[in-house]
Amino acid sequence: xxxxxxxxxxxxxxxxxxxxxxxxxxxxxxxxxxxxxxxxxxxxxxxxxxxxxxxxxxxxxxxxxxxxxxxxxxxxxxxxxxxxxxxxxxxxxxxxxxxxxxxxxxxxxxxxxxxxxxxxxxxxxxxxxxxxxxxxxxxxxxxxxxxxxxxxxxxxxxxxxxxxxxxxxxxxxxxxxxxxxxxxxxxxxxxxxxxxxxxxxxxxxxxxxxxxxxxxxxxxxxxxxxxxxxxxxxxxxxxxxxxxxxxxxxxxxxxxxxxxxxxxxxxxxxxxxxxxxxxxxxxxxxxxxxxxxxxxxxxxxxxxxxxxxxxxxxxxxxxxxxxxxxxxxxxxxxxxxxxxxxxxxxxxxxxxxxxxxxxxxxxxxxxxxxxxxxxxxxxxxxxxxxxxxxxxxxxxxxxxxxxxxxxxxxxxxxxxxxxxxxxxxxxxxxxxxxxxxxxxxxxxxxxxxxxxxxxxxxxxxxxxxxxxxxxxxxxxxxxxxxxxxxxxxxxxxxxxxxxxxxxxxxxxxxxxxxxxxxxxxxxxxxxxxxxxxxxxxxxxxxxxxxxxxxxxxxxxxxxxxxxxxxxxxxxxxxxxxxxxxxxxxxxxxxxxxxxxxxxxxxxxxxxxxxxxxxxxxxxxxxxxxxxxxxxxxxxxxxxxxxxxxxxxxxxxxxxxxxxxxxxxxxxxxxxxxxxxxxxxxxxxxxxxxxxxxxxxxxxxxxxxxxxxxxxxxxxxxxxxxxxxxxxxxxxxxxxxxxxxxxxxxxxxxxxxxxxxxxxxxxxxxxxxxxxxxxxxxxxxxxxxxxxxxxxxxxxxxxxxxxxxx
Numbered sequence: 088x089x090x091x092x093x094x095x096x097x098x099x100x101x102x103x104x105x106x107x108x109x110x111x112x113x114x115x116x117x118x119x120x121x122x123x124x125x126x127x128x129x130x131x132x133x134x135x136x137x138x139x140x141x142x143x144x145x146x147x148x149x150x151x152x153x154x155x156x157x158x159x160x161x162x163x164x165x166x167x168x169x170x171x172x173x174x175x176x177x178x179x180x181x182x183x184x185x186x187x188x189x190x191x192x193x194x195x196x197x198x199x200x201x202x203x204x205x206x207x208x209x210x211x212x213x214x215x216x217x218x219x220x221x222x223x224x225x226x227x228x229x230x231x232x233x234x235x236x237x238x239x240x241x242x243x244x245x246x247x248x249x250x251x252x253x254x255x256x257x258x259x260x261x262x263x264x265x266x267x268x269x270x271x272x273x274x275x276x277x278x279x280x281x282x283x284x285x286x287x288x289x290x291x292x293x294x295x296x297x298x299x300x301x302x303x304x305x306x307x308x309x310x311x312x313x314x315x316x317x318x319x320x321x322x323x324x325x326x327x328x329x330x331x332x333x334x335x336x337x338x339x340x341x342x343x344x345x346x347x348x349x350x351x352x353x354x355x356x357x358x359x360x361x362x363x364x365x366x367x368x369x370x371x372x373x374x375x376x377x378x379x380x381x382x383x384x385x386x387x388x389x390x391x392x393x394x395x396x397x398x399x400x401x402x403x404x405x406x407x408x409x410x411x412x413x414x415x416x417x418x419x420x421x422x423x424x425x426x427x428x429x430x431x432x433x434x435x436x437x438x439x440x441x442x443x444x445x446x447x448x449x450x451x452x453x454x455x456x457x458x459x460x461x462x463x464x465x466x467x468x469x470x471x472x473x474x475x476x477x478x479x480x481x482x483x484x485x486x487x488x489x490x491x492x493x494x495x496x497x498x499x500x501x502x503x504x505x506x507x508x509x510x511x512x513x514x515x516x517x518x519x520x521x522x523x524x525x526x527x528x529x530x531x532x533x534x535x536x537x538x539x540x541x542x543x544x545x546x547x548x549x550x551x552x553x554x555x556x557x558x559x560x561x562x563x564x565x566x567x568x569x570x571x572x573x574x575x576x577x578x579x580x581x582x583x584x585x586x587x588x589x590x591x592x593x594x595x596x597x598x599x600x601x602x603x604x605x606x607x608x609x610x611x612x613x614x615x616x617x618x619x620x621x622x623x624x625x626x627x628x629x630x631x632x633x634x635x636x637x638x639x640x641x642x643x644x645x646x647x648x649x650x651x652x653x654x655x656x657x658x659x660x661x662x663x664x665x666x667x668x669x670x671x672x673x674x675x676x677x678x679x680x681x682x683x684x685x686x687x688x689x690x691x692x693x694x695x696x697x698x699x700x701x702x703x704x705x706x707x708x709x710x711x712x713x714x715x716x717x718x719x720x721x722x723x724x725x726x727x728x729x730x731x732x733x734x735x736x737x738x739x740x741x742x743x744x745x746x747x748x749x750x751x752x753x754x755x756x757x758x759x760x761x762x763x764x765x766x767x768x769x770x771x772x773x774x775x776x777x778x779x780x781x782x783x784x785x786x787x788x789x790x791x792x793x794x795x796x797x798x799x800x801x802x803x804x805x806x807x808x809x810x811x812x813x814x815x816x817x818x819x820x821x822x823x824x825x826x827x828x829x830x831x832x833x834x835x836x837x838x839x840x841x842x843x844x845x846x847x848x849x850x851x852x853x854x855x856x857x858x859x860x861x862x863x864x865x866x867x868x869x870x871x872x873x874x875x876x877x878x879x880x881x882x883x884x885x886x887x888x889x890x891x892x
Contacts, residue, residue: 121436154356158364187447220537239286245277247623249301267628282313315396328377350381351413532661541717560704567708570741582634614643638673653695687822697721709745748795756786774872803835
């Protein structure tokens with residue numbers, strides 16, 4: 088471990104810079120430090136005066152981030168967190184104006200360039216795609232992956248961002264992708280707070296980065312606390328770099344280069360980051376820079392005061408060792424600046440920040456004021472008594488928001504529900520037009536909205552030769568993957584047991600031998616990092632397929648999936664994308680483990696990711712073909728008990744597509760519509776034969792996707808014929824079956840076609856016990872399905888269908 092400890096004296100005898108040049112660089116850096124500190128102080132005031140809802144700032148970390156910014160080059164990546172404002176300002180990822188626009192939640196993407204008002208302040212990102220969804224040239228910009236608030240969440244995708252450089256350097260077949268890499272010379276700079284190093288994802292990534300030797304510089308900003316909890320409670324020995332000494336590179340094998348440097352020591356910080364960046368960039372050796380003795384002058388955030396938990400001695404130490412104060416004194420002691428020059432720098436910085444803050448507030452107010460004035464003008468034209476009070480209240484509001492404007496309009500429209508006039512119609516027309524604008528401001532870009540959406544991929548039917556081979560389902564998948572890997576060098580696959588043995592169910596069997604270990608490879612048991620690896624690789628122009636061995640294990644990666652991947656398009660207003668495909672297998676099958684079907688969890692947590700639930704491997708292959716031609720993330724859940732069931736081999740196995748969100752009619756019927764997906768469909772088909780014996784005809788629909796759901800409303804169309812509905816799945820009661828019911832009855836208007844109470848048939852609330860008997864008694868069986876349909880018909884005609892029990 089390198090413990091950097093330079094003295095304040097400066098020797099310029101061998102420097103290419105003149106002393107005046109050197110002085111100017113230092114003074115410029117100090118001005119950035121002061122600007123950033125003023126931003127923090129003023130930002131907190133704006134929150135406390137009510138202009139903004141919440142604030143979290145990077146005060147106390149200014150010098151470390153200035154030193155880091157010096158080695159951050161075009162093509163590099165930042166995967167940071169909400170203390171990185173100084174770094175963002177110097178790197179031009181953000182500006183003071185953009186920062187305050189985000190603080191005020193300005194929905195104009197030109198004002199808050201990171202998120203268009205969707206993210207809390209200090210959550211930075213850069214635009215990676217143009218308006219048509221095409222990738223921008225990442226080698227020409229300093230790239231920042233969109234921040235999330237999840238502590239430690241930035242670690243996972245950093246793994247993939249760094250691994251991409253490794254692959255671009257070592258795989259000549261990728262050399263044509265000039266927009267994404269310059270021979271793998273890019274470094275990912277990942278920044279994390281000291282307390283967040285207690286998160287499991289931090290340890291997963293540290294381990295994986297050491298194994299893969301990715302070009303990463305991981306900075307730990309250590310101010311001694313995690314909100315009110317000191318390091319002694321957070322970390323063994325109270326010191327993360329001491330704990331990580333076992334990862335230090337030595338002659339026994341690969342590892343990390345670890346630096347430890349004080350956050351108020353400007354020369355040492357510059358030296359540490361210059362060395363770390365050089366090692367990572369040239370040698371692809373990961374580095375960790377533990378920046379200690381940082382302060383947090385305003386406490387954790389605008390919602391509390393650190394005086395509640397810090398001693399007077401600690402508070403005084405933070406005053407004495409404030410990094411800006413220490414740099415100021417060093418500049419004076421070293422003769423780099425005079426007192427007058429320093430005062431001028433500080434005044435100029437304060438004036439600039441105040442000017443940019445006022446400009447941001449003025450622009451935000453103009454946006455509000457314009458719509459306020461339009462609303463007031465339209466309301467004033469309506470000469471009705473019920474309008475007078477709401478109008479007066481709206482006009483008298485000192486700091487109106489769009490909420491007050493549109494809340495008033497909606498109230499007035501309710502009050503005028505029995506009235507009709509040209510003035511009311513004008514108000515209603517204006518309101519509907521603005522609703523389209525507000526939809527774009529606040530609700531757009533959950534999924535890709537360009538022609539690169541998987542919903543825009545043309546349908547290509549599967550073709551079969553007259554003598555098509557009948558093979559195991561796994562062989563269809565294997566052939567599909569082989570064809571796609573042959574056609575597109577960008578495609579990668581990785582996960583537990585994916586490489587050498589070709590995954591536990593042989594979907595990738597033999598493909599590592601054909602395409603090499605850089606394209607199909609094994610990982611350790613670290614689900615969060617597997618997903619994060621996929622996110623980072625996808626953001627850098629590759630097409631990863633990240634395998635999670637069983638559906639149950641997806642829960643270990645849920646924060647990365649939900650907080651980062653699923654929300655990426657939305658939180659950047661479509662400016663970033665990561666077309667990652669997650670492959671897994673599931674549905675209940677004889678046992679508490681490897682058998683869950685937690686669709687409820689996925690539906691609730693993963694909006695923004697397509698959820699594909701194919702009934703067999705041919706349908707799964709068609710979905711993979713669709714997804715590899717488009718740019719949205721997706722999760723494909725294969726049937727765990729379907730790999731050895733026989734299927735025909737399509738002759739166009741790498742080309743045919745299955746459209747997402749298009750349900751399929753598997754069997755026509757007249758009495759009851761039965762809707763299902765995945766493994767239970769085979770049970771429903773068996774039940775249909777039993778029901779035929781008692782003269783009950785069921786129509787079977789395979790929804791194929793939970794997100795998007797039945798875009799062509801096949802389910803409602805079927806209900807128009809049968810007027811009766813049963814939903815069958817293996818999730819818990821009230822889970823995915825309830826979602827399907829809501830979609831059919833509410834979204835598709837199926838309620839109006841019902842003549843009988845709709846039913847759902849799901850698994851028991853617990854997981855299935857081990858063995859075939861436990862399986863039978865805990866999830867839907869053929870008998871359960873037969874009896875559920877029969878019960879519906881018993882209610883319709885008890886004479887023809889008397890009660891069974």
